[in-house]
């Protein structure tokens with residue numbers, strides 16, 4: 477049934493089974509693309525886990541990864557030990573194989589957002605589902621892993637973005653991420669209206685945006701490289717302690733500048749295929765914007781992440797990031 481849920485959701489087929497049993501718990505379909513798994517027995521390590529995928533509709537590897545997790549639970553290879561909210565974000569875009577239909581869903585997760593249309597309505601629905609899920613499990617620590625793939629190659633193919641918020645990331649998260657074979661961490665230095673930022677800002681969740689390789693169609697993803705990530709999701713769903721590895725094996729970066737597109741006349745001067753985290757030396761001319769003029773690297777080398785000239789005016793067109801120290805590793 478759980479695997480069929482993915483197929484039905486992709487096909488847009490109506491489902492009559494809104495609830496059902498699993499060997500180690502039960503499932504409830506709360507809304508299109510929103511599935512809650514509830515264990516019969518909560519372990520002492522159980523956290524309230526939100527795993528979201530397809531917030532961008534052409535990012536299929538996370539959907540396949542979540543499919544593997546559901547298949548393990550359904551086959552009783554994995555015993556559910558924690559509540560899990562599985563979300564497939566932008567369903568029309570997923571069916572169309574597009575990043576979004578009208579606007580980028582991952583810029584709309586803000587409670588006072590007043591925009592109208594498909595993506596704003598879906599953002600409101602998903603915020604309400606996350607609020608209700610964390611309220612139902614308010615004795616458990618909230619956690620949200622928002623799973624993506626990137627538009628381009630990367631010097632670090634698997635990395636996480638740590639959203640900015642008052643809540644500190646717990647040191648064990650770095651050890652879990654290292655064991656899940658994440659290669660880099662990027663700290664945001666200001667609030668953003670992404671889904672992971674929403675859960676961290678409004679709920680104090682341990683939350684990250686994961687970039688799990690490069691965008692590819694269904695069936696063409698390198699799931700072998702995501703096997704350690706599947707182990708992390710499996711450990712969390714079963715309420716067991718995840719594997720750990722030294723955080724120092726990951727590269728740490730922080731955002732130095734955010735490039736915003738301010739006019740129609742906007743272009744980058746480096747090749748479209750330039751991988752994420754490519755370094756540019758001081759003085760390099762990176763971009764031109766009709767309003768801001770030339771955008772150059774100033775005094776220190778900077779790495780470019782998520783460059784995208786085709787964003788809405790006013791939106792983020794790329795991040796300029798700088799190397800930073802690994803967080804202090806205590807044993808919490």
Ligand SMILES: O=C(O)CCC(=O)N[C@@H](CCC(=O)O)C(=O)O
Pocket residue numbers: 532582624625626627628637639668670672685781782783784
């Ligand atoms: O590859 C790209 O340019 C974009 C990949 C992507 O969708 N990234 C997320 C990052 C969200 C964050 O900053 O936490 C996004 O842009 O929404």
Ligand SMILES: [Zn+2]
Pocket residue numbers: 531532535624625
């Ligand atoms: Zn994405």
